[in-house]
Amino acid sequence: MMAGSLWRSCLVALxxxxxxxxxxxxxxxxxxxxxxxxxxxxxxDGTVQGRPAKWRRFGAGFAVGWCFxxxxxxxSLWWISEAFWLEPEKFAALIPFAVAGLPAYLSLYWGLAxxxxxxxxxxxxxxxxxLAGLVGAGEWLRGHLLTGFPWNLPGxxxxxxxxxxxxxSLVGIYGLTVLVVVVAAAPxxxxxxxxxxxxxxxxxxFPALVAAGAVALHVWGNTRVASYDAALIESTDNSTxxxxxQPNISQKDKWDPAHAGQIIATYLKLSGMPFADPPTxxxxxxxxxxxxxxxxxxxxxxxxxxxxxxPPGSPLLTGGLHRITDDxxxxxxxxxxxxxxxxxxxxxRHDKVRxxxxxxxxxxQWLLEPLGLRQIVNLPPGFSAGSKDRVIRxxxxxxxxxxxxxxxxxxxxxxxxSRPEMLVNATNDAWFGTSGGPHQHLGHARFRAIExxxxxxxxxxxxxxxxxxxxxxxxAMLALGTVGHLDVAMPAVMAATLYAAIGDIGFxxxxxxIAAAYLICRRMKKFCxxxxxxx
Numbered sequence: 001m002m003a004g005s006l007w008r009s010c011l012v013a014l015x016x017x018x019x020x021x022x023x024x025x026x027x028x029x030x031x032x033x034x035x036x037x038x039x040x041x042x043x044x045d046g047t048v049q050g051r052p053a054k055w056r057r058f059g060a061g062f063a064v065g066w067c068f069x070x071x072x073x074x075x076s077l078w079w080i081s082e083a084f085w086l087e088p089e090k091f092a093a094l095i096p097f098a099v100a101g102l103p104a105y106l107s108l109y110w111g112l113a114x115x116x117x118x119x120x121x122x123x124x125x126x127x128x129x130x131l132a133g134l135v136g137a138g139e140w141l142r143g144h145l146l147t148g149f150p151w152n153l154p155g156x157x158x159x160x161x162x163x164x165x166x167x168x169s170l171v172g173i174y175g176l177t178v179l180v181v182v183v184a185a186a187p188x189x190x191x192x193x194x195x196x197x198x199x200x201x202x203x204x205x206f207p208a209l210v211a212a213g214a215v216a217l218h219v220w221g222n223t224r225v226a227s228y229d230a231a232l233i234e235s236t237d238n239s240t241x242x243x244x245x246q247p248n249i250s251q252k253d254k255w256d257p258a259h260a261g262q263i264i265a266t267y268l269k270l271s272g273m274p275f276a277d278p279p280t281x282x283x284x285x286x287x288x289x290x291x292x293x294x295x296x297x298x299x300x301x302x303x304x305x306x307x308x309x310x311p312p313g314s315p316l317l318t319g320g321l322h323r324i325t326d327d328x329x330x331x332x333x334x335x336x337x338x339x340x341x342x343x344x345x346x347x348x349r350h351d352k353v354r355x356x357x358x359x360x361x362x363x364x365q366w367l368l369e370p371l372g373l374r375q376i377v378n379l380p381p382g383f384s385a386g387s388k389d390r391v392i393r394x395x396x397x398x399x400x401x402x403x404x405x406x407x408x409x410x411x412x413x414x415x416x417x418s419r420p421e422m423l424v425n426a427t428n429d430a431w432f433g434t435s436g437g438p439h440q441h442l443g444h445a446r447f448r449a450i451e452x453x454x455x456x457x458x459x460x461x462x463x464x465x466x467x468x469x470x471x472x473x474x475x476a477m478l479a480l481g482t483v484g485h486l487d488v489a490m491p492a493v494m495a496a497t498l499y500a501a502i503g504d505i506g507f508x509x510x511x512x513x514i515a516a517a518y519l520i521c522r523r524m525k526k527f528c529x530x531x532x533x534x535x
Contacts, residue, residue, distance in 0.1 A: 017068040065114025078435075081099050168472075176447075178511070243487050270484070289460075334349075425445050
């Protein structure tokens with residue numbers, strides 16, 4: 001491929017990225033990944049050919065990778081702009097950033113990964129491992145640098161495959177991303193040509209081995225899930241009952257003082273609904289993120305009213321704003337998950353650690369604020385971030401770890417100090433209407449359950465509220481945009497997963513193995529790497 005045709009490669013890469021986004025919720029069409037990533041390898045083959053200079057290879061590879069990612073992120077993240085349409089007179093300036101600027105930034109990581117891949121490109125099957133490892137490393141950086149934004153990692157494209165997705169319990173979502181790229185790109189070696197290229201039977205070896213490995217992993221995952229189900233059937237334990245509340249309050253009404261009384265009444269009514277089958281043990285009631293337009297920590301009478309409306313003896317886990325004032329009188333506002341036992345006191349809380357950029361805080365405030373930009377939720381004195389994730393223990397409630405809103409898209413890369421028995425995701429996706437955003441958010445949250453082997457309660461203001469079991473399967477849910485409550489038994493906890501024990505070390509080990517295989521094959525090029533990039 002000559003330099004003059006690079007723009008054609010970029011156009012094809014753009015289209016391939018758009019096709020790849022169909023693997024994500026709500027579509028879940030995972031077979032498109034084989035087409036997209038196979039095309040990507042062939043595009044890089046052409047990009048490298050005829051460009052002996054490393055800087056030219058890097059530039060061409062960067063362009064192809066950036067275009068693929070831009071084509072992937074624009075259609076899969078356009079819904080972020082929905083939040084800015086709630087008050088367009090204030091935030092219209094951010095809409096182009098949301099639709100194009102954010103995808104352009106996220107695509108830089110892919111551009112860098114592909115640029116490096118182009119420099120190191122070698123022929124044959126090792127290039128598949130090289131590309132997968134660099135994409136995985138780039139995505140890990142995307143999830144960590146500048147507070148991180150690990151939304152729509154390629155690994156989430158396997159979310160509809162219950163068996164294969166269990167690999168996240170071993171190597172996490174970043175490791176699963178590497179595996180997805182290897183499997184999806186493997187068919188590209190069938191097209192290899194050149195003097196030293198193997199015959200068709202020889203070219204079938206690598207795709208066949210990868211396919212066998214993928215099938216084995218899928219079978220192992222299904223066996224893991226089946227063993228979990230069998231243990232549930234044999235268990236005589238009485239599960240904890242959970243009542244999840246979904247009030248479906250629009251974002252425009254949520255903080256309007258005129259609607260405060262109605263909002264509180266809605267929560268009390270849904271929480272106090274009679275049970276079809278009255279439980280013998282008080283159920284846990286769970287409300288979504290920032291449920292009430294009140295600071296519950298400063299409203300003793302309101303907390304007493306709330307607790308009296310719940311089933312007798314029930315504890316409440318609710319999202320809520322919480323204010324702390326230090327000795328100097330300086331106030332800090334936290335977006336918190338509050339644990340309130342039946343006596344009405346706030347016994348524990350999880351403060352949101354990862355605030356939403358441009359939503360709850362303004363990055364590079366010193367630069368952007370003079371330009372007229374500010375965060376969407378402009379609550380004086382602004383939000384403060386929590387210091388750390390932790391497991392909360394409270395009498396009558398299984399030990400739990402909290403995830404507020406988009407914290408659920410961040411894998412727990414380091415083990416918890418003690419093992420949780422459930423995960424609680426309180427969120428408010430009303431910002432994004434009925435777009436694909438809430439579906440993607442639910443799909444990402446499922447993987448936190450798989451990684452830890454722990455069930456997740458998900459309470460969402462407008463949906464999608466759900467009970468997710470320890471294998472990441474949705475056991476019960478409330479549809480997006482509906483009002484209601486969900487009474488469901490807490491699924492059992494699985495045995496501790498490898499990922500729960502070692503975090504991202506498994507992913508890093510996978511990258512080391514890929515690097516070792518690549519270096520060995522590069523060293524022994526005449527034995528295992530046919531030359532397919534002849535001019």
